[in-house]
Amino acid sequence: MPDSPGSAQDWTEPGAFEVVPGVHRIPLPLRFDALKAVNVYALEDGERLTLIDAGWALEEARQVLEDCLGRIGYDLGAVQRFLVTHVHRDHYTLATVVRRLFGSRIALGEDERDSLVGVREAENTGAPVSEISRLFRYGAEDLARRLLEKGDWDAIDPGLWEDPDEWLSDGMRLPVGARTLEAVHTPGHTRGHLVFVDAAAGLMFSGDHILPHITPSIGFERARPDRPLRDYLRSVRLTLRLPDLRMLPAHGPVAPSVHARSDELLAHHRRRLDETAATVAQGARTAYDSAKLLTWTRHHRRFDELNGFNQMLAVSETAAHLDVLADDGRITMQIADGVTCYAPLD
Numbered sequence: 001m002p003d004s005p006g007s008a009q010d011w012t013e014p015g016a017f018e019v020v021p022g023v024h025r026i027p028l029p030l031r032f033d034a035l036k037a038v039n040v041y042a043l044e045d046g047e048r049l050t051l052i053d054a055g056w057a058l059e060e061a062r063q064v065l066e067d068c069l070g071r072i073g074y075d076l077g078a079v080q081r082f083l084v085t086h087v088h089r090d091h092y093t094l095a096t097v098v099r100r101l102f103g104s105r106i107a108l109g110e111d112e113r114d115s116l117v118g119v120r121e122a123e124n125t126g127a128p129v130s131e132i133s134r135l136f137r138y139g140a141e142d143l144a145r146r147l148l149e150k151g152d153w154d155a156i157d158p159g160l161w162e163d164p165d166e167w168l169s170d171g172m173r174l175p176v177g178a179r180t181l182e183a184v185h186t187p188g189h190t191r192g193h194l195v196f197v198d199a200a201a202g203l204m205f206s207g208d209h210i211l212p213h214i215t216p217s218i219g220f221e222r223a224r225p226d227r228p229l230r231d232y233l234r235s236v237r238l239t240l241r242l243p244d245l246r247m248l249p250a251h252g253p254v255a256p257s258v259h260a261r262s263d264e265l266l267a268h269h270r271r272r273l274d275e276t277a278a279t280v281a282q283g284a285r286t287a288y289d290s291a292k293l294l295t296w297t298r299h300h301r302r303f304d305e306l307n308g309f310n311q312m313l314a315v316s317e318t319a320a321h322l323d324v325l326a327d328d329g330r331i332t333m334q335i336a337d338g339v340t341c342y343a344p345l346d
Helices: 059-071 089-102 110-121 129-137 141-150 228-241 258-281 287-293 308-327
Strands: 017-020 023-029 037-045 048-052 079-084 105-109 166-168 173-176 179-185 194-198 203-207 246-249 331-336 339-344
Touching: 023 059, 037 246, 059 089, 079 089, 089 105, 105 110, 110 166, 129 141, 129 308, 129 339, 141 308, 228 258, 228 308, 246 258, 258 287, 258 308, 258 339, 287 308, 308 331, 308 339
Parallel strands: 048 079, 079 105, 105 166, 203 246
Antiparallel strands: 017 023, 023 037, 037 048, 173 179, 179 194, 194 203, 331 339
16 A cells, blocks of 8 residues: 555554555554554565564564565565664564574664674663663662662563674665665664665655654663764754655654754754753753753653653753763763763853
8 A cells, every 4th residue: 555644643553555666664563662663664676575674573563564565465585684774672673583584684784783792791681781870870870770670671582683694884885676775874863873765766764863753862772872962963964965855764654854854853952952951050960850850752741750761761861962062061061979960151
């Protein structure tokens, strides 16, 4: 069935939706996730398929993928390659399962290597221990201890984060049948995030870099860089230097303009930097303090309305904004007893 712009409520409906001839959007379910679904894109190559992103290694997701591929005349054995935008579980892990069954190949950005290793070396608890440990630096010791003691994380199988068959670098050109995709390095959401550009067809498979309805989390990964927000803003500006393309995101409906949404995201972060600076003027001294004074999501929820996982994301993202403010000379920053503290300029 043809794909068309829709509401935030309808893009998660299962099916194989034709974006352009030979390209199909397939939403796969996510368990216990507010996003509800992740888009996988199936690109036809004769009797074979290349999939951009793979989905989470859940039995229900695999069943939906098999059913939707069947609707367009294929099965899982027809998937010859996965081009994965980044290493988060809802994009990577189902590719490992399919590769074990059918010998498909997996390609991933080379700068995801350290995070991939970090996941494999983690204890099989599901708790993102390295991410939680950063909360101590952000002044959120009580939140960190609650999360570590919580004990109800989804168990993970570190083996699902096997190495890819191919590491992709910025600018690589990837033939997919008559198409040629270009891998473009867009760090920020993760340090090795890639988008895939089909310039001839006017398409960008934007992963979690540019999303139509939400702003992606910044730097939630095992190997977090020093300034993930700085990286992200540069990457958004990079998309504006490319031709304006139709946006095929990982979460949300297809949208007509990458540039329009990129402008909105840059404006959002300018406002967010101002709002974060205002919390320091109000007396916040740590990322935890600031996060509790801000509102969250497009519904402007209070910090205490978020669950523990999303509170962790909120504090981490606030720290990213505070670091940029300090780098830009709008506030001061110092480390005291292992906690990063901020203050207004004298």
